[in-house]
Amino acid sequence: MTDDVTTAAFEAWVRRFAGLIADERDHLTELDSAIGDADHGTNMDRGMKAAVAAMEELGPVGAGPLLTKVGMTLVSTVGGASGPLYGTLFLRMGTALGDVPEAAPEQVGVALRAGLEGVVARGKAQAEDKTMYDALAPAVDALEAGLQDGLGLEDALGRARAAAEAGRDATVPMLARKGRASYLGERSVGHQDPGATSVTLLVAAAAETLA
């Protein structure tokens, strides 16, 4: 029995993420109304629906090209800041995976790390800026640590999910230092970050589908 992740599993990940975004669309927009411009759920839902449609038009390809296609579609359809950030996340994961039929668990870690680095390069966010970084970074750290500790992919992704959720919850008391929420200063305190919330759905979807 192997933990290697097939392209079909990556496709299932994207679909599950799209499903969770659709379910949580109104909640994400509500979180964004409080400290942003009230469009995160709508924009992400439009983008992920387009990404799923684009995947369906794609012939048989490896995991890398699949995620690259998803990234390019998000860049073209989401707009605002989320488009470039989620687009870059998927593009970098796609590049890191390359055109392989199956990815070893370590490669999943490498891909997510590359995606995180892409998000940082694009958005210049650091820890505790109250952004998606605050949920994604601890999740990637937990996944890598779990795999190094000899856990299987399923358990390591379970830890990543718990770390993302804890990171998401920790954004509530933070003062926003990036994006439109930063104009609010002190008034951004007490609200959960919409980007940290949506990226936690991405990690949760990975835990459900990749292993």
Next chain:
Amino acid sequence: MKKLINDPNDVVVEALLGIEAAHPDLQVDHANKIIHRGDAPKSGKVGLISGGGSGHEPLHGGFVGLGMLDAACAGEVFTSPVPDQMLAATKLVDGGAGVLHIVKNYTGDVMNFEMAAEMAAAETGAQVVSVVTDDDVAVQDSTWTAGRRGVGVTVLLEKIAGAAAEEGRDLGAVADIARKVNAQGRSMGVALTSCTVPAAGKPTFELGEDEMELGVGIHGEPGRQRLPLAPAKEIAEMLLEPILADLPFSSGDQVIAFVNGLGGTPLIELYVMYNEVDKILSKHGVSVARSLVGSYITSLEMAGSSVTLLKADDELLSLWDAPVRTPALRWGI
């Protein structure tokens, strides 16, 4: 919501059709929502593109034409355009001398333009330089925030950099002039009413009949503070004092003074404001070399005004005076 529209979802698309019909000098790529000069690309001339969310008209599409922008990308109302649009515009206006991207400092705009520049470099080898405007003194600048917003200075920059490109200066020189304009310009605005995004259908924020929001941007973002409505002379002081102190502007400086309407304020009130601005500048010994009064960078139907001062030298003034032929600014021709 009371607006001269058909369907809230068609506002941007139908406005682009109207711009195309009204201005035969311009062309519109409807698929990519790009307004561009009919003669683009001009061989050997640096191409200038800008863009951003819609709802700020005439910015940016109304500034496309001779002596100003080569193309403008229109996003949804108050939402940054996507990189594909800027990539297509870059290709469209690149006459071999490179392309300048003029970007207002909002997180979404900056990132989408950045991706477009990377894609252009990868796909076509086009030389792209970006200049970001961030002139709004109402936002405290800090390395820990998204930084100051790009507002009124963007209009002056598009005119001045456009003239430099039209003169045949190279990409580095046009970008230098653009950076100089941003570095020497400061703005601040005040809102008397909110505005309604067509797709949202209701005002972005509530403002009482006797209240004003000082230090607003151009998307109904929160300002520095909410205050009781005051006479124009007091509002002018509230806007000008932070602007003058920030650069700082000092006695003996000459400036281009720009009193802008945010969309719902009549010109007669803008002239009342201009009179107050002029008096305050005289008091500080700052001389107005050129002025611009009107609604050029707006926030839909928001009532209110912003003031921009640009410290000017002979070079900037000569570029300001150079011929321009666009739907919204037109002189010297």
